[in-house]
Amino acid sequence: MKMLLRVCLIAALLICYILLSCALEHEKRKGEEFQSPDKDTDRNIKVKRNYTTANDKRAKAGTPRKMVKKTGSKKLAVSTRSDISCTRLGGICQSNRYICQGRYLKDKCSGPKTRQCCMPVGAWSILCAGHHNNRVRACDVHGCGAFNSRRGNDPHKAVDLVCDDYGIVNTPFSGSLAGPVSRKDPAGNQYDGVKLLSDVHCVKIFNIRPYRYIGPVSQGEALGYLLPLQERFSGITSHLELQMCDGTDPSPFI
Template structure:
């Protein structure tokens, strides 16, 4: 009888141990599953966090872009100011595109002043640098006619009817006359001296210069011409003025001295 109780007690202890171990194992399984579930949840929560953080960054970037126009406003004002400042230079473009500079006439100009090429008052004029013209008379340098029995060929030389507002360049009768600068022919010109003698020629103009060339017979009176192109030939003067030096007469349209260009 005692052995029976002893065996029964031993079996109960083993059964209790088995139950305890089974319960612990079940708890372990449950806890492991719960931890895995929590990790999955945490991963699911982390993904939208990343997205939300990137959205926030994008949102901040977008808002930074939205704030940019406010920062650009003064730049627009600066541009407007530049336009206002550049209005004067745009008005002076007729001078600057010729290679000149607008400046007050009290300053020394190494070339010559052109009128009506600059903005502002009349004391502001276009100073053009000296640019030599090509040789006008074929076979000659641009040599000013010296004094002879009929007068002198320099600018402002004394004549019977006043000062000579032109320059006479030495040239042989019937010699070819070349175009001094590129421009356009603007029709025939003529003048008479106090004795009634008529001198014929042609007007040549460009954006920078305007001249009248007398004592020549041009091949044509209108149309574009290029520098160095044959313009016509010199009319003879010896038949009317014995002892005169054959020459062409070069006169600026505004009455200024053409000497710096020849």
């Protein structure tokens, strides 16, 4: 009887040991399964970081540079315009489809090219001292002084302004004197004068004797004096000749 009890006790202990071992093994496996996703996640995070870093490097290396359009060896510059260039000259910026009492100047206003600077009449000061305005020479026995009036077979591409012999001639606008000028008419008569230019205007003033031929001058400053014409042309109206350098009509400015 005692022997049977010992055998049963030993068998029970073995069964308990086996069950305990199985339980421990099961718990161990559950612990490994619980930890394995974290490891995989860490591994995936590392892989993603490496992939992102590699892509960033490739993106930086492959980033295209900003292209600068060139014409020859010079870079194209975007020109900007404003109304200041017009207003400081006394003009008004408006569409050129409107009537301008004076003359339109191009490239002095902002916006489209059809928006131009309208210069008013009388933008220049009086040239001949002692006169109240710039009076255009009327027709006499030697011709007429208006722009495009007939001079033989050619039109007169200048304006004659009435002045007194030896009278003072004033500067019509501020600018710089650019040296002496001269011209001959079809009859061979020579007329001397001086060139005056600014950022906007360029004129040649004939039949005067300037005090100097080079240097800056201010509007209204004494420029020289009128040379007499009566000795060569009896009965002619004494005048100076005002000619734009580009051959256009100076009448809107005077």
